[in-house]
Amino acid sequence: MNRPSGLAIYAIAYLVFLYLPVLFLPLFSFNDGTIVAFPIKGWTLEWYRQLGGQTALINALVNSLIVGLLAAMLATSLGLFAARAYVRYQFKGKQASEGLVMLPLVIPGIIVASSMLVLFISIGIKPSLTAITLGHTFLALPFAVSILKSAFDDFDPSLEEAAYDLGSGVVETFRRVTLPIVAPGIVASFLVTFTVSFDEFVLAFFLSGNETTLPVYIWSQIRFPAKLPNTLALGSLLLLASVALLFIAEYFRRRSSKPSTGGTT
């Protein structure tokens, strides 16, 4: 332990490399000038103030919230069943099923996007918020399953057995024993899958018809240098929202895997 210096310095330099680029967005969002370069001319909140008056932006935000909430709900529900099955039971094809559910993580985005587009058109779903929601559910499912799997991992099955022995039915046992124990995991999964959907761009870009989501809106704004300060302000707000959601999710995830709430051994 006497020579952690070299590695520790490298680790800190790495963190700087990881964070610094992203931090330029909020820094220049307060810059009183339209060119993103040093020196900073002065400080202003004007760019943030202008955001409120842009109806296209507000519409995109509402769309993103709707899509995110629905996709998070769908992915978390599907993930809840799957995670319970994976942790609790042994069955034929379990490994294949677990592998398949993780697949969306490793398929290149452009291939998911183009193949979903042809699928949805072929079965008569026009590019729309519905199409984006279905696509985002697909992308978010691996995250839901892995978070909920760890929630069930720390859950002692004998607690459910005890409830049955004491005369509780299936529904009552689920409501009074299973749900309270797994609830933090469900909240964590919901927040994480919402964030995945809220930040997703390529799929939404392919599947959005007349109604766009926030990342697609930002994409359309990036091309206009005059809109740059507004885009920076909007981007900074999004960064803040994502990080806040992640911290809340992390809080619930930790609560779900504390041994005191789950196992007795």
Add this chain to the structure above:
Amino acid sequence: MALSGPATLYVGLLVAAPLCILIAYSLWTQTYVSVDHTLTLANYREAFTDPLVRYLMIRSILIAGAVTLVTVALAYPIAYFIALRARRKTLWLLLITIPFWSSYLLRVFAWKLILGFNGVLNSALLGLGLIEEPLAFLLYNEFAVVLTLAHAWAPFAILPIYVSLQKIDTSLLEAATDMGDSAVQRFRRVTLPLTIPGIIAACLIIFIPTVGDYVTPSLVGGSDGKMIANLIQVQFGAANNWPLGATLSLLAMLSVGFVAIVFVLTASGLGRRIR
């Protein structure tokens, strides 16, 4: 088991059905406004003979390979530090993963602002008097694409390597030291071989998605940094030639799969030899 059914079915359907439809589309042809449903291999012939397709496909694979190499090489020491040296592991892991949860689009956008001709980096260097005029080679080339992708995918490389380092039984390391291995020998003969599976996983997790990345080459690649995803998007967008787009998607998938399989076989063979 019935419980995992819905999730498996959902993913299975959304993988299998589009794949079948993509294959069908790739065998059709585009005639101005409508799709001709006669089965033909014309799209494949076009894809294989068009030098642009081959060029973009090879470049995408080379860029993704470079990104994988850079990212994994930079990530290994961090994973090593967190797994075997750091005291507050959870805090470090959290710090590493936070940037990943911010919008990918915005992270790429940030690099565009930093590397631009009149951008953050050039203006800072000019202001400090380190350069006389802005550096033009920073943005709109392969370098910018590799740098941006390496930054965006960093956490993905760290986690699998971290997990494989975490699993190492420390008594093996102690045994190596007791038998007279130096720190370097111990790393090369014990630590590194035991983390080969983590390294392979990290490589695949980065290589596969980056081959098909669209945002980064579009924003920071310029005309010299375009990749296969840009060509696919054009077919589904402006060129309105879905059959060709479907063919290119399938070929990209096959190329990625082929490279990945060759890589896994070579890497695990190498791993066995080190041991």
